[in-house]
Amino acid sequence: MKLPAPFIQLPLAFDADALAAEIAALGEKTWFPHPAGYPGNDYLPLVSAGGAVAGESPTGPMAPTEFLLRSPYLMQVLESFGAVWGRSRLMRLAGNAEVTPHADLGYYWRDRLRVHVPIVTFPQVRFRCGPAEINMAAGEAWVFDTWLPHLVSNPTGQSRIHLVADTVGGARFWDLFQGGKPHGMALPDWAPLSVARRPGQAELEYEQLNAPVVMSPWEVRDHIQFLMREAQPGPAVQQVGAVLTPFHRVWRSLWALYGESPAGEDRYRQALDVVTGELRNAGAEQLRLINGASFMTAFASLVINPALAALAPEILAEDRGGGATAAPGRLN
Numbered sequence: 001m002k003l004p005a006p007f008i009q010l011p012l013a014f015d016a017d018a019l020a021a022e023i024a025a026l027g028e029k030t031w032f033p034h035p036a037g038y039p040g041n042d043y044l045p046l047v048s049a050g051g052a053v054a055g056e057s058p059t060g061p062m063a064p065t066e067f068l069l070r071s072p073y074l075m076q077v078l079e080s081f082g083a084v085w086g087r088s089r090l091m092r093l094a095g096n097a098e099v100t101p102h103a104d105l106g107y108y109w110r111d112r113l114r115v116h117v118p119i120v121t122f123p124q125v126r127f128r129c130g131p132a133e134i135n136m137a138a139g140e141a142w143v144f145d146t147w148l149p150h151l152v153s154n155p156t157g158q159s160r161i162h163l164v165a166d167t168v169g170g171a172r173f174w175d176l177f178q179g180g181k182p183h184g185m186a187l188p189d190w191a192p193l194s195v196a197r198r199p200g201q202a203e204l205e206y207e208q209l210n211a212p213v214v215m216s217p218w219e220v221r222d223h224i225q226f227l228m229r230e231a232q233p234g235p236a237v238q239q240v241g242a243v244l245t246p247f248h249r250v251w252r253s254l255w256a257l258y259g260e261s262p263a264g265e266d267r268y269r270q271a272l273d274v275v276t277g278e279l280r281n282a283g284a285e286q287l288r289l290i291n292g293a294s295f296m297t298a299f300a301s302l303v304i305n306p307a308l309a310a311l312a313p314e315i316l317a318e319d320r321g322g323g324a325t326a327a328p329g330r331l332n
Contacts, residue, residue: 005182016138040097082172
């Protein structure tokens with residue numbers, strides 16, 4: 001999600017040592033290599049579609065995995081945010097490894113924040129997002145602008161572990177967000193609320209709907225307007241806009257005729273094929289966004305691929321192509 005600052009610290013703090021002990025008790029066999037095969041990156045699934053552990057997906061009705069249900073303090077940490085949770089994991093970054101530079105363009109990321117709670121970390125671990133660079137200290141809670149190019153570097157010889165939880169928010173969560181502190185900003189009397197482990201079981205809410213069968217014309221329009229605002233100025237902007245206006249009108253008429261009925265699938269497909277060709281002819285592949293990505297790549301990620309679930313539902317997984325490489329520079 002695009003945010004008003006690269007990093008925002010949320011006003012909560014947790015017992016990192018208690019979390020680390022709970023995670024260690026799960027054992028080493030609960031960790032899996034990152035689906036994209038990034039060297040030195042592995043994960044432990046906490047929330048996934050159907051609560052699956054192997055091959056967990058970011059779309060579909062979400063549920064806790066067996067590992068989260070065995071981790072009462074982790075559940076209490078998630079509960080304290082007052083959010084509806086999508087796919088969530090523990091992410092481990094080996095010593096002398098990195099998360100390579102990229103910006104998250106996929107449909108999954110347009111309306112989701114990624115909450116980071118560092119559990120095992122070190123001052124040398126650096127997180128860069130756009131022009132900003134910070135160290136997230138153990139027990140803190142952060143969100144960051146996933147639309148900007150970002151990377152993580154762990155130059156130590158030890159593994160870093162973060163709770164990494166995805167959410168569209170919730171009433172309490174947005175109150176916490178409003179009370180958050182952008183990185184580097186001094187706010188008088190600002191202090192996070194400490195959330196200690198307590199007896200009892202936490203109650204969490206999980207996403208049940210997170211991908212369209214057929215994208216509504218109102219959502220299509222929202223993505224178009226967002227990308228046009230993010231486009232770098234140039235002659236191609238007007239040409240691309242001239243393609244997208246009639247596309248949206250056609251999609252609106254098809255929605256009025258078919259809605260989510262399978263009877264409209266062929267005509268929806270045809271509309272997507274037509275706009276893809278017209279955008280290429282209009283120079284959308286050469287038009288760049290403010291974050292450095294191709295307009296065409298972003299439009300495909302936000303609209304073309306997810307607009308019709310029958311095309312390829314797996315395309316919504318950012319591990320399978322929902323992100324785009326953008327090089328802001330390496331950390332030393």
